[in-house]
Amino acid sequence: MNTPTAHHSVIKNARRLVVKVGSALVTNAGLGLDHQALAGWAEQIASLHQEGREIVLVSSGAIAEGMLRLGWSKRPSAVHELQAAAAVGQMGLVQVYETCFRMHGLITSQILLTHDDLAQRTRYLNARSTLRTLLSLGSIPIINENDTVATDEIRFGDNDTLAALVTNLVEADALIILTDQHGLYSADPRKDRSATLIHEGTAGDPYLETIAGSTGSAIAKGGMLTKIFAAKRAARSGAHTIIAWGRETNVLIRLAAGERVGTQLVAQQATLAARKQWLADHMQIRGSVTLDAGAVQALVVEGKSLLPVGVCGASGEFQRGELVSCLDQNNREIARGLINYNHTDTHKILRIPSHQIETCLGYIDEAELIHRDNLVLV
Numbered sequence: 001m002n003t004p005t006a007h008h009s010v011i012k013n014a015r016r017l018v019v020k021v022g023s024a025l026v027t028n029a030g031l032g033l034d035h036q037a038l039a040g041w042a043e044q045i046a047s048l049h050q051e052g053r054e055i056v057l058v059s060s061g062a063i064a065e066g067m068l069r070l071g072w073s074k075r076p077s078a079v080h081e082l083q084a085a086a087a088v089g090q091m092g093l094v095q096v097y098e099t100c101f102r103m104h105g106l107i108t109s110q111i112l113l114t115h116d117d118l119a120q121r122t123r124y125l126n127a128r129s130t131l132r133t134l135l136s137l138g139s140i141p142i143i144n145e146n147d148t149v150a151t152d153e154i155r156f157g158d159n160d161t162l163a164a165l166v167t168n169l170v171e172a173d174a175l176i177i178l179t180d181q182h183g184l185y186s187a188d189p190r191k192d193r194s195a196t197l198i199h200e201g202t203a204g205d206p207y208l209e210t211i212a213g214s215t216g217s218a219i220a221k222g223g224m225l226t227k228i229f230a231a232k233r234a235a236r237s238g239a240h241t242i243i244a245w246g247r248e249t250n251v252l253i254r255l256a257a258g259e260r261v262g263t264q265l266v267a268q269q270a271t272l273a274a275r276k277q278w279l280a281d282h283m284q285i286r287g288s289v290t291l292d293a294g295a296v297q298a299l300v301v302e303g304k305s306l307l308p309v310g311v312c313g314a315s316g317e318f319q320r321g322e323l324v325s326c327l328d329q330n331n332r333e334i335a336r337g338l339i340n341y342n343h344t345d346t347h348k349i350l351r352i353p354s355h356q357i358e359t360c361l362g363y364i365d366e367a368e369l370i371h372r373d374n375l376v377l378v
Helices: 035-050 062-070 079-102 115-119 121-136 159-170 206-212 224-235 251-256 274-280 293-300 343-348 354-361
Strands: 016-021 054-059 108-113 140-145 174-179 200-202 240-245 263-266 287-291 311-315 323-327 333-338 375-377
Touching (some): 035 251, 054 079, 054 121, 054 159, 062 079, 108 115, 115 121, 121 140, 140 159, 159 174, 159 224, 174 224, 200 206, 206 224, 224 263, 274 375, 293 333, 343 354
Parallel strands (some): 016 054, 016 174, 054 140, 108 140
Antiparallel strands (some): 287 311, 333 375
């Protein structure tokens, strides 16, 4: 594992933060909203806000609170019941936050997002503009997934992913994920007594994924692995990630002061431009193309566009302008981008030199299958 040279002081200088709190924390392990805990985080956020920092809060808990209000002891599996629980619970969740922040003279705002809101470029820009305006007005945006209308196709899947995408969206300096664990351990501490806390690591280090596992809880959907992936996503816009125990005394204030708490995952790669961040995290991939070794070299090493001649296979029913994954011949994803031809025409021009596209199809839109401006390495 690579050991980064940065220290927790990187959070100390962060001006814009995204703070994510999980269901198990917010609902006190499912026993209804923990008003005292929510009030504590609101007080800490208010203190950071007073220092001139901008804070976006991503909070789980709507479905769990809805379950309590509806008298359900077991999380339902039916989508319409989950959506009903979210609709009921979101009222209570936002009501408590509004009350807590008002005690400190802060204005809150609620934003509910589905993946469609960030996957479509226009809606992505609208969401970005709205959030930036709210922050400039001194509001504390409170964000949750819009579970009331979300289906599997448009879900983020967990609020760790949502928090990372919001971090990219607002170009935050750091993402703080508050959880029911003290951070990332070398093994699951609930099963292995020899497990040790990893204080620092590099976001995107594959070793972290191998030790994170995928354990969640009956209340929370995400496990430690989703947090590792979230850190990797957040790092694309240069944001560092902290994973810490949410009930640690004054955890946010201490982190902001530069104290070493939990696990810090440092972003070391160069910041991607905003449009390429959007491409990299656009998860509704419509298909894939398989590249030969020469095309992989052209994309990864030389930074070139993808030409049809270097593509030896394609799958999926994608349309022109949709996102596709670029795979090497070992089926590893190396890039993703917006394709210039639909799936039918792509199959026709596989292995074809660009100057023969018009002869083959009867027309030519672009010489490239995917232009480098619409492509990002992953």
